[in-house]
Amino acid sequence: MDDTYGSAPVTVGELRTLILEVVRAELAAIRGSVMDTGTAAIYVGLAKQTMYNHRSQGTGPTAHKHGRKTVYYAADLDSWLAKRIASAE
16 A cells, blocks of 8 residues: 655745645634744744734834734734835846
């Protein structure tokens, strides 16, 4: 029995891209809810520590406090990403 999935092996980079696409699709389903720092980091494709660094330097997306937790809204993350994306031209 053949256990391969397709004709060529999948690289780590390709696998990471596929996983991020699935996670972003799942996160898009919860657009109205809030995300903690870890979930927001996955949403924008950064490490959790990078999100902490951006927040402490004042260069990150708009964060909100819910009690003692710091949370993010998808609309704020999307807006922040749109400002960060440079044209490839």
